[in-house]
Amino acid sequence: MNSDRRLVALALVALATSACLNRQGTEPPVFPAGGLLARSVPPPIWQPATVGATYETMVPTLAALDGVYSASQRFGNPVVVHTSLTGNAEDKLVATLALFSSEHDAFALLNPGCLVEGAGATAVTRLVFEGYWRYLEFPEPTAKETGLVRLFVEPQSAAEALCRGQAVAPGAARLVGATGFGNTAPTTPLEVTYTGPRKSRLVNGVRSFLVGVHHGGCQTADNCGVSENTGETFVLSKHLGGDYLEIDVRLTSDNVPVLFHLGLTPAAVQGLYCVGGIEDWTYEQLLANCRLRNGEVIPRLVDALEYGLTRTDLIVWLDMKVTNAVVPATQIIGELNQRLIQCQPGQVPPAGKRCLFPGSRPVIDRVIIGLPSDDIIDEYTSALAAGQLTPGQRCLCEENFDAAVSIPCQAASPRYTRGPLASDAEYLQSLGKFFGYWTINDPVTIDAFLQAGRPNGILTNYLGTLNVRWEIAGVLPPYPLGGTP
Amino acid sequence: MAAAATLVAALAVPMVGRAADPAPPAASLQLAGEKTAGDTTVILVEQTPRKPWETPAWAYPERGLTFFPDGPGKGKDRWAIGGIWQIAPMFTANYTRGLGSGFTLDARLKTILMLNDLGIGAQWAARWGPFSLGLMAHFDGFFGTMGKVLLSSQFNSTGWGVLFEPGAKAGLQVSKDTWLTLQFEAYLALYQATSLGGLVISPDSRMWEGFGFTLMAEYSPKKEGVIYYGVSLYNTRSNYPIWFNVDYSPKSIVYLGLLAGYEF
Numbered sequence: 245m246n247s248d249r250r251l252v253a254l255a256l257v258a259l260a261t262s263a264c265l266n267r268q269g270t271e272p273p274v275f276p277a278g279g280l281l282a283r284s285v286p287p288p289i290w291q292p293a294t295v296g297a298t299y300e301t302m303v304p305t306l307a308a309l310d311g312v313y314s315a316s317q318r319f320g321n322p323v324v325v326h327t328s329l330t331g332n333a334e335d336k337l338v339a340t341l342a343l344f345s346s347e348h349d350a351f352a353l354l355n356p357g358c359l360v361e362g363a364g365a366t367a368v369t370r371l372v373f374e375g376y377w378r379y380l381e382f383p384e385p386t387a388k389e390t391g392l393v394r395l396f397v398e399p400q401s402a403a404e405a406l407c408r409g410q411a412v413a414p415g416a417a418r419l420v421g422a423t424g425f426g427n428t429a430p431t432t433p434l435e436v437t438y439t440g441p442r443k444s445r446l447v448n449g450v451r452s453f454l455v456g457v458h459h460g461g462c463q464t465a466d467n468c469g470v471s472e473n474t475g476e477t478f479v480l481s482k483h484l485g486g487d488y489l490e491i492d493v494r495l496t497s498d499n500v501p502v503l504f505h506l507g508l509t510p511a512a513v514q515g516l517y518c519v520g521g522i523e524d525w526t527y528e529q530l531l532a533n534c535r536l537r538n539g540e541v542i543p544r545l546v547d548a549l550e551y552g553l554t555r556t557d558l559i560v561w562l563d564m565k566v567t568n569a570v571v572p573a574t575q576i577i578g579e580l581n582q583r584l585i586q587c588q589p590g591q592v593p594p595a596g597k598r599c600l601f602p603g604s605r606p607v608i609d610r611v612i613i614g615l616p617s618d619d620i621i622d623e624y625t626s627a628l629a630a631g632q633l634t635p636g637q638r639c640l641c642e643e644n645f646d647a648a649v650s651i652p653c654q655a656a657s658p659r660y661t662r663g664p665l666a667s668d669a670e671y672l673q674s675l676g677k678f679f680g681y682w683t684i685n686d687p688v689t690i691d692a693f694l695q696a697g698r699p700n701g702i703l704t705n706y707l708g709t710l711n712v713r714w715e716i717a718g719v720l721p722p723y724p725l726g727g728t729p
Numbered sequence: 730m731a732a733a734a735t736l737v738a739a740l741a742v743p744m745v746g747r748a749a750d751p752a753p754p755a756a757s758l759q760l761a762g763e764k765t766a767g768d769t770t771v772i773l774v775e776q777t778p779r780k781p782w783e784t785p786a787w788a789y790p791e792r793g794l795t796f797f798p799d800g801p802g803k804g805k806d807r808w809a810i811g812g813i814w815q816i817a818p819m820f821t822a823n824y825t826r827g828l829g830s831g832f833t834l835d836a837r838l839k840t841i842l843m844l845n846d847l848g849i850g851a852q853w854a855a856r857w858g859p860f861s862l863g864l865m866a867h868f869d870g871f872f873g874t875m876g877k878v879l880l881s882s883q884f885n886s887t888g889w890g891v892l893f894e895p896g897a898k899a900g901l902q903v904s905k906d907t908w909l910t911l912q913f914e915a916y917l918a919l920y921q922a923t924s925l926g927g928l929v930i931s932p933d934s935r936m937w938e939g940f941g942f943t944l945m946a947e948y949s950p951k952k953e954g955v956i957y958y959g960v961s962l963y964n965t966r967s968n969y970p971i972w973f974n975v976d977y978s979p980k981s982i983v984y985l986g987l988l989a990g991y992e993f
Contacts, residue, residue: 349979381979643882659883661875663926686968686977688932689925696928705978 270467272376273427279374284357288409289337299603308412316435320347326485332554333599340483344708349380351708358407371403383466387426394430395421450724454487456703458683471536473503478552484707488559495569500527501545546576557604563614567623578634581607608636616642664697676726691717782859786905790952795992797908798854798863798898800833811990844873861900890921906950912943939965961986
């Protein structure tokens with residue numbers, strides 16, 4: 245039995261033996277019977293493309309709704325409306341609209357549907373969004389802190405245009421509907437009104453400010469229904485406005501790189517025998533004994549990357565938690581770089597290969613090895629000297645800026661408790677390197693560091709809040725980003 | 730009969746106890762009868778037993794206690810040193826001085842070099858038998874620093890602020906040499922700031938930082954020095970005080986503290 249088949253067999257055994265392991269986190273509220281979306285069709289994903297258009301030039305239909313808005317209740321002001329696409333060419337791409345506010349770290353995630361009401365000449369097409377809202381400030385939300393939300397695009401002409409896949413002018417549409425509490429029907433009126441475009445993140449035409457995701461779109465402890473350090477959290481991160489995702493890599497006792505942060509504790513995992521550390525277990529044992537809080541398996545690095553890179557355009561920062569994970573990780577990146585390819589509309593990938601997320605860059609440009617400490621920097625430079633790194637491998641030095649220049653790495657990202665380090669930031673940025681901070685969650689501190697450090701990115705647990713603070717306090721970096729984080 | 734009454738009064742005087750001990754209330758003696766046989770008269774009396782805390786063995790230490798609501802007593806004072814494990818271990822020192830009429834002033838210090846907290850406050854307490862109840866309030870100033878020397882290269886930070894900490898205490902003497910105190914204290918931030926690499930940030934701090942309950946025992950077999958120990962349960966903001974602001978989260982966290990020390 246080869247290794248993959250053994251793993252599949254073990255996974256089945258694990259599923260059978262761990263049937264008593266249920267989801268422990270709360271799940272977001274859902275509309276009964278699928279709500280209005282169940283009898284609607286999604287609007288076209290892309291605005292009409294000219295012949296020969298590539299994914300790089302195609303524009304998502306709902307991007308016309310992106311902007312800064314004002315909300316009549318629930319979310320305060322300002323509210324950022326952020327649309328995103330996730331999924332891949334093999335599945336169906338899904339459009340998501342998000343509302344962000346820094347009050348209570350609020351967000352709402354909604355999906356679109358075009359409804360035809362009436363028949364014949366009196367038929368009217370309406371564009372509805374349905375989903376849920378959440379105050380992330382409360383890690384175990386009650387019905388007062390999460391609920392359903394339903395919004396319609398108005399005026400009618402804008403809804404009909406978007407349902408035909410046609411662009412509408414910025415500010416031509418507003419969102420009108422209601423919110424509710426818990427799983428009860430939304431009845432509290434809500435109007436979300438456009439006030440202006442989102443602030444540019446481009447320097448000389450190059451995207452130079454990015455929102456960083458700490459472990460996942462939502463921390464496991466915040467109970468969003470998806471555990472951190474999983475493939476699924478790539479998708480949630482994208483919905484919540486993330487641009488790059490920091491995930492943690494550890495090595496099992498049989499040298500399988502997996503995603504996991506610290507120890508196997510009840511706060512992160514479930515399973516009677518799931519204790520100790522990742523390094524104490526073979527991957528098969530982890531699979532048989534452990535589930536994450538929301539029921540997921542502890543993913544292999546290769547599986548999580550393949551899932552995330554084909555479903556999102558996120559840049560990925562692999563935080564090496566142990567020195568001996570560096571070489572296995574770069575080998576996986578090399579293997580995926582061969583197997584996951586860029587595709588264009590209508591293109592079928594060759595046998596044995598899969599398409600990356602539409603329009604996203606190659607794996608080798610998107611997956612960066614993070615070097616948090618000097619011993620891991622030493623391991624990385626030794627592997628570099630020995631020719632063990634995948635050609636083109638990119639790296640990020642957390643604290644050691646000299647190493648970032650000498651190796652060289654493409655990015656540096658110190659802990660914010662060292663301060664903004666503005667002169668270091670500007671120097672590294674002048675070399676085209678990414679300079680960011682980890683991990684800032686407090687809105688006041690986010691504002692201060694956006695202005696004092698003019699970084700290329702900030703890692704945070706509260707993606708919506710960082711997106712809003714950028715609109716309020718963000719200052720573009722002095723140089724265009726030459727590398728990637 | 731008059732002689733009998735005089736004798737009853739004389740018997741009511743405590744038979745034991747040091748001169749320095751406060752006189753416990755007199756036990757109540759009731760004349761039950763009198764029998765005379767020949768030239769001998771036997772006086773029969775009934776004595777209502779004194780409550781344990783009314784006996785000299787249960788006497789409050791002459792210089793009082795640091796944490797029991799009654800405090801040290803008028804004109805008396807106490808020093809205490811010890812430690813508390815509250816996420817991180819810290820050394821503690823306390824000074825209390827009784828003012829009379831139930832009032833006590835105190836000063837307290839917690840330090841682990843990278844976090845130093847000095848507070849001054851006052852309390853008022855009243856006692857009923859073995860029970861004692863008190864109200865208190867403290868102002869604490871804190872200052873701390875974390876950098877290469879004291880932690881790691883990931884820090885270059887200092888923090889400072891002022892806290893207001895009102896609270897209440899309930900005390901119970903449970904044996905002749907042990908006093909229990911349950912203390913509640915709320916933590917309100919009046920001002921706080923942190924310098925991160927020279928960038929000073931003073932968040933729009935909410936006043937409410939959290940609260941803590943502490944249950945402690947003070948043990949003094951000789952009514953002189955006192956050994957104290959206890960356990961605390963805290964529910965505070967994750968970065969209370971701001972100095973621990975290394976991974977800010979708006980949510981509150983619950984954690985335990987252990988404390989112990991000696992009162993001189």
